[in-house]
Amino acid sequence: MTEIYATGVFLFVLFALLGGSVWIGLALMGVAWVGMELFTSRPAGDAMITTIWTGASSWTLTALPLFIWMGEILYRTRLSQDMFRGLAPWMRYLPGGLLHTNIAGCTIFAAVSGSSAATLNMVGKMSIPELRARGYPEFMIIGTLAGAATLGLMIPPSLTLIVYGVTVNESITKLFMAGIFPGLVLSGLFMTYIVFWHFFSKGQKPDPEPPMSLGKRFAESRFLIPLFVLVFLVIGSMYMGYATATEAAAVGVIGALALSAAQGSLTWETFSQSLMGATRTSAMIAFILMGAAFLSLSMGFTGLPRALAEFIDGLNLSPIALIAVLTLFYLILGMFMDGLSSVVLTMAIVEPMIRQAGIDVIWFGIFLVVVIETAQVTPPIGFNLFVLQGMTRHEISYIAKTAIPMVGLMLLMVVILVVWPELATWLPENIRSGPGE
Amino acid sequence: MRDWQPFLGLPLWVWLFVFPTLFAFFCLLQRDRAARLLRPIWKTLDRIYLGCGVVAACFMVLILLLIVGQMVARWSSMTFPGSTEYAGYAMAATSFFALAYTLTRGGHIRVSIFLNLNKFTRLWMDIAAMLIAAWTATYFARYAVKTNIFSKMLNDRTQGQDYVPEWLLSFFAMFATWPTEWAKLWAETGSEWVYTPVWLPQLPMSIGTILLAIAIWDYLFRLLVNRESSIGGETL
Numbered sequence: 001m002t003e004i005y006a007t008g009v010f011l012f013v014l015f016a017l018l019g020g021s022v023w024i025g026l027a028l029m030g031v032a033w034v035g036m037e038l039f040t041s042r043p044a045g046d047a048m049i050t051t052i053w054t055g056a057s058s059w060t061l062t063a064l065p066l067f068i069w070m071g072e073i074l075y076r077t078r079l080s081q082d083m084f085r086g087l088a089p090w091m092r093y094l095p096g097g098l099l100h101t102n103i104a105g106c107t108i109f110a111a112v113s114g115s116s117a118a119t120l121n122m123v124g125k126m127s128i129p130e131l132r133a134r135g136y137p138e139f140m141i142i143g144t145l146a147g148a149a150t151l152g153l154m155i156p157p158s159l160t161l162i163v164y165g166v167t168v169n170e171s172i173t174k175l176f177m178a179g180i181f182p183g184l185v186l187s188g189l190f191m192t193y194i195v196f197w198h199f200f201s202k203g204q205k206p207d208p209e210p211p212m213s214l215g216k217r218f219a220e221s222r223f224l225i226p227l228f229v230l231v232f233l234v235i236g237s238m239y240m241g242y243a244t245a246t247e248a249a250a251v252g253v254i255g256a257l258a259l260s261a262a263q264g265s266l267t268w269e270t271f272s273q274s275l276m277g278a279t280r281t282s283a284m285i286a287f288i289l290m291g292a293a294f295l296s297l298s299m300g301f302t303g304l305p306r307a308l309a310e311f312i313d314g315l316n317l318s319p320i321a322l323i324a325v326l327t328l329f330y331l332i333l334g335m336f337m338d339g340l341s342s343v344v345l346t347m348a349i350v351e352p353m354i355r356q357a358g359i360d361v362i363w364f365g366i367f368l369v370v371v372i373e374t375a376q377v378t379p380p381i382g383f384n385l386f387v388l389q390g391m392t393r394h395e396i397s398y399i400a401k402t403a404i405p406m407v408g409l410m411l412l413m414v415v416i417l418v419v420w421p422e423l424a425t426w427l428p429e430n431i432r433s434g435p436g437e
Numbered sequence: 438m439r440d441w442q443p444f445l446g447l448p449l450w451v452w453l454f455v456f457p458t459l460f461a462f463f464c465l466l467q468r469d470r471a472a473r474l475l476r477p478i479w480k481t482l483d484r485i486y487l488g489c490g491v492v493a494a495c496f497m498v499l500i501l502l503l504i505v506g507q508m509v510a511r512w513s514s515m516t517f518p519g520s521t522e523y524a525g526y527a528m529a530a531t532s533f534f535a536l537a538y539t540l541t542r543g544g545h546i547r548v549s550i551f552l553n554l555n556k557f558t559r560l561w562m563d564i565a566a567m568l569i570a571a572w573t574a575t576y577f578a579r580y581a582v583k584t585n586i587f588s589k590m591l592n593d594r595t596q597g598q599d600y601v602p603e604w605l606l607s608f609f610a611m612f613a614t615w616p617t618e619w620a621k622l623w624a625e626t627g628s629e630w631v632y633t634p635v636w637l638p639q640l641p642m643s644i645g646t647i648l649l650a651i652a653i654w655d656y657l658f659r660l661l662v663n664r665e666s667s668i669g670g671e672t673l
Contacts, residue, residue: 021552022566023545026573033576043440045580053584053642057529059521062504065497065531243508246524250504272494279494280544283535287545290532338546 003303006038010302024341028291035298042301048294055293056286059246060166064285066249067157069278070256071113076274077260079227080109080122086221088130092209096194099136099144102127103194106148107155107187111231112252114159115281116373119152120145120387128392135206139402140197142392146384146399147406148190150373153339155183156235157249160339160372163285164365167292167347172245173238174428178362179369180235181423185416186370189409226262230255239431285340292344299348309352319357323418326350327371327411334375338383342372366424367417374410377403440583453575457654461568464661472662482655483541489648490538496530496641503527519599519633526638533645537652543668563666567657574653578646585643589613589636600630601637609637 013034017027029048036044055061074080087108091100105123113119124145131141153160156176165172198205234252237243243251260266299305312322333342354364376384379400388399417423441449464471503524510517539545552562587593607626611619659667 017569018548019551020566020569021547021549021562022570022573023540023547025545026570026577027547029577030569030573033573045440045576046584048577049580049584049642053529053639056532056642057525057638059525059528062500062524062528065500065528066504069497069501247504247508250501250508253501254505275494275497276490279490279497279531279535280539280542282497283493283532283539284544284546286528286532287536287539336550337548341546341548 007302007304010035010038010304018337023287025287025291028288028295028345032291032295032298035295035302039298039301039303044298047297051293051297052290055166056290058166060172061162061286061289063157063172063244063246063249064159064162065278065282066246066253067114067162068159068281069274070157070249070252071115071118072274072278072281073253073256073260073266073270074109074112074227075118075122076270076277077263078265079256079260079263080112081126082263083108083224083227085126086224089212089217089220092212094191094195096191096198097136097206097209098127098131098134099140099194100191102131102141102144103148103187103190106145106151107183108227108231110152110155110183111235112157112227112256113152114157114162116149116152116376117383117387120149120384121391123149124388124391137203138394140194142388142394142399143402143404143406144190144194146377146388146403147409148187149384149387150376150406150410151183151187153369153373154179154186154366156180156238157245157252158369159285160343160369161365162245163289163340164343164347164368166289167296167344168351168361168365170361170365171428173248173431174362175365176235176238176245177428177431178366178424180427182366182370182413182417185423186410186413189413190406193405193409226259230259239427241431288340288344292347295345296348305349305352308349309356312353313356317357319359320418322353322357322359323367323414327414330368330371331375331378334372335378335382339369339372339376342375343368360421360425362428363417363421363424367414370410370413370417374407374414377407377410449579453579454572457571457575458568461654461657461661464658468662468664471658475658475662479655479659482651486538486541486648486652489534489645493531493533493535493538496527496534500524500527500531519595519597522595522597522599522633526633529638530641530645533641536645537648540649540652541656541668560660560664564657564660567653567660571650571653571657574646574650578643578650581639581646582643585636585639588634588639593635595633595635597633599633601633602630603627606631606634606637609640 010031014027014031017030018024020027022030033044033048036042036047083105087104088098088101091098091104094100102123105127106119109119109122110116113122127145128141132138152158156179158176158179161175161179162172164170165175230252233255234248237251238245238248257266257271260270317325330342330346333346337345351361354361376382377400379385379396382400385396385399385403388394389396392399443449444452464475503520507517507520507524510520547566552558552566603626607622610622614622656667
């Protein structure tokens with residue numbers, strides 16, 4: 001009975017601290033400390049620092065700041081704007097017109113940036129005024145943007161996947177590779193939706209764009225090509241086994257610096273801004289990971305993960321039913337929390353559960369990203385919605401409404417992943433063995 | 438409370454937790470007097486936070502250089518022993534040095550759904566959350582320092598293949614010894630490279646966590662004095 005009582009106290013403290021708006025990293029540490037004091041006589045403070053030090057100084061983690069930095073460079077220099085401009089000439093003849101730039105822009109920016117908020121901000125800043133000026137319906141502009149921005153966390157590099165990989169001790173390179181095809185499929189789903197909308201909706205449609213010569217198109221997209229080269233370099237070097245995830249990130253940073261210097265937008269100001277911005281984001285995530293490392297140590301002593309895994313095992317759920325339950329669980333959790341925190345908070349409990357059920361851990365990472373990202377476009381707490389609100393000054397309820405079709409498509413993506421798990425698992429199983437991994 | 442040795446006649450936890458909390462009450466009740474007392478040091482503290490942010494950024498550049506060095510070494514079939522360890526140390530230094538700086542720029546995330554309910558929760562819940570955060574961060578810093586001192590006492594060495602020159606160790610050891618001992622310290626210092634002792638890369642952890650604790654107490658006091666949060670918001 002005391003065991004149940006202690007577990008109750010533990011969970012109460014967890015929700016009180018998180019809901020009470022203590023910073024996530026410190027909240028996790030506080031809860032973990034309570035757990036250590038309740039369930040074990042081991043000295044909490046010393047165990048805490050040992051765990052945190054091991055985690056914070058690990059080699060795997062070094063990919064994190066570098067990928068963030070690479071995204072920051074492209075975001076703060078003019079490179080990404082030009083990229084967007086270069087994309088538009090190729091999209092104008094598709095049914096649905098320039099709305100496709102939202103999707104394609106997000107897909108490409110996702111391949112150089114690891115966060116969906118940065119993707120959304122970048123693409124939105126460029127595309128919203130352009131699309132509005134051409135008379136595309138607001139509903140479609142906002143909706144497609146909200147949905148497509150989530151690709152930022154799916155297509156490598158992805159901060160969520162790095163955090164997931166560090167938490168469950170899986171190869172980040174493999175996780176990155178696993179994200180490529182599902183990301184492209186999701187992007188295809190969004191584009192199909194736009195095409196369907198074009199043919200079936202009765203509302204206003206903008207006039208077709210005036211034709212443009214092929215030479216002019218290439219001239220417009222001259223910065224697209226080096227950027228594509230950069231993306232292929234980063235992803236390709238990982239796939240071919242020439243570089244680890246961290247080394248690919250270093251290549252990305254140097255490539256981004258070189259490209260922006262060649263374009264002439266690399267000033268001391270943009271350089272220092274990108275560096276300090278990356279330092280902040282990286283410290284924010286590292287801090288959460290520190291708290292999470294201590295929490296998962298403490299969780300182990302509470303016996304909660306084991307009990308839950310046994311409980312789930314006793315239910316004799318099929319893996320599909322388990323996935324359905326977890327989908328629902330993460331959607332609800334994601335209503336109140338951001339994606340990163342919900343990953344680190346739950347993995348200590350969920351990891352034994354899925355390993356017990358025989359679910360592929362790499363596949364689960366991709367599944368997790370899709371579900372968590374879906375939660376980011378559903379109210380009341382949806383980070384992407386907040387970013388869009390800041391950008392467009394629409395009511396959050398309106399933005400959420402425009403995103404509903406996208407949420408549907410993303411849930412469809414979950415189903416696709418369950419039916420064809422090879423979509424995620426094929427590529428990582430076929431990479432060449434890399435150095436030191 | 439068994440490993441809280443006395444310090445200046447009082448248990449350490451009284452110094453670390455009780456006195457700052459009492460001062461927070463003082464700030465709450467005597468706003469003007471607290472403001473006069475604190476305002477002069479705010480600017481200096483902000484400069485220190487920013488300075489540590491810059492140090493963190495330098496370590497991030499160092500990570501990049503280390504990894505590039507590692508790749509170049511591999512391509513030219515040389516070895517760069519311990520490169521992964523060095524990069525790990527630089528990673529830890531980046532994270533820890535930037536903690537306080539990130540906090541003051543509003544970079545750390547929190548669940549703000551209840552915080553944003555109304556003006557009352559906006560102030561009082563923030564105060565409560567910051568007080569809890571300050572205690573936790575102080576606890577974190579205290580044990581980080583303790584672990585760091587123990588690493589030095591036990592002469593804990595790295596598990597990897599990384600070396601540091603001995604003079605570097607002596608340089609940092611100077612800060613922990615009396616100036617009268619310095620001659621002896623340097624006389625014993627050889628010119629060879631030794632396996633990295635763990636206390637050296639752990640120094641940023643001690644400094645960073647202490648600074649984080651100071652920053653949270655500092656911004657709690659500012660919140661109590663000004664009655665509005667001084668933490669700048671940042672989009673993204």
